[in-house]
Amino acid sequence: MKILQAKASKSGLVEEMTVRSRRNFLLRTGAVTLSAAGVALLSGCANAGGYGPDTKAVSQDVSILNTAIGAEHEAVAAYQLGAESGLLSRDVLKVAVQFQGHHKEHIDALAKAIMSLGGAPVDAKSDYNFPVHKLKNQTHVLEFAAGLERGAVSAYAGAIPVFDNRDLSLAAASILADEAMHWAVLRSVLGLDPVPGAFFS
């Protein structure tokens, strides 16, 4: 479990990207528009002011980001359900809470990007109608969480090519990597091959 926790701990890559994000934002503030600031914060790289006159492109990007936020809210709620279930061991609970924290950070970053583009981020639902009756032990909870994380990887993989603003694609790829690490750790805890293949969609 210690190994798993080490894998699950906030990685140097994420920290590095966060630092780079701040640095790049400060360096490029003069080069981007105010509305793009949130995008720059989210992506941490490149010029974020890359929209042309087509407002449909902006609204489509906002829509995709909001779909992502909706899924992230669901993940936060699912981990909360698991944490409060009483079914998780202390060590697993620690990892679950950490992963939940990552999803909350994703929501914050995505929401900032949406607001910087003039949109409004969606709120969490009051009820997710989770299949609680199927969650009777720790394995069930972990399988449920792993399914959500695996789905999240696919969702981000599908969204990356369709963002008009390529900085958002970059940001989504960063989040995708985090979701994939969650999925791998959960699979490992479940006794499954954490990385079942060379390719993934």
Add this chain to the structure above:
Amino acid sequence: MFRTCLPAVVCLLGGMTVQASTPVPAAGDAARGKAVYAQCLGCHSPDRHRTGPKHCGLIGRKSGTASGYEYSKAMQQANVVWSAQTLDHFLFAPLSFIPGTKMGVAGIKNAKSRRDLIAYLIVINEQPGCD
């Protein structure tokens, strides 16, 4: 499989049917489709609305009409009836088929994967307890 178990395609966009120019997809493998469906599980479920709408009852339903789910205006106005053929078009490139849909993904470009997925969607269409 699709030829025998699905009704004729009814796809109306802007009042015009698109069925004449596009053939009905060949049969898919539902078992393989279940594996493809894992890609959908980030947002969808067979039996409950999530970020995306549930999939039971999808076949034969008019777009944007599942009760209890908040659709985009684009989906509500798309005037598409979901069938093997319309799903094949939508799944290939959702944002091109229905611009403005919340399903902001590139789509499934492999025709066989789409066929398999649609075969699985047909299986879960009749999920018990789906209202």
